[in-house]
Amino acid sequence: xxxxDLTAYALAKACYVPRTRIERIARKEIGITADTALRLxxxxxxxxxxxxxxxxxxxxxxxxxxxxxxxxxxxxxGKEAA
Numbered sequence: 001x002x003x004x005d006l007t008a009y010a011l012a013k014a015c016y017v018p019r020t021r022i023e024r025i026a027r028k029e030i031g032i033t034a035d036t037a038l039r040l041x042x043x044x045x046x047x048x049x050x051x052x053x054x055x056x057x058x059x060x061x062x063x064x065x066x067x068x069x070x071x072x073x074x075x076x077x078g079k080e081a082a
Contacts, residue, residue: 001026015039031055 001011001022008022015022017039024030032040037051064071 011043015043031059 001008008026009019012019012022017036021030021036025032025036032051032055034048034052037048040051041048
């Protein structure tokens with residue numbers, strides 16, 4: 001929001017959502033839902049898919065970091081253990 005000189009209040013008001021929703025997204029407490037993606041896409045003249053893809057990418061990176069090396073222990077289906 002900083003590059004656009006927007007406050008959470010201003011963005012929330014423009015998108016007709018509660019200010020707390022924008023603040024919680026910015027603090028990484030909640031993710032971007034389809035509803036929010038539609039609104040942000042409209043406001044910023046982008047696609048809603050852009051916002052959902054950004055959220056999905058963030059979720060995958062966060063999950064990968066949390067799982068760590070345990071993911072390497074998962075054997076792909078059909079592959080015999082060495």
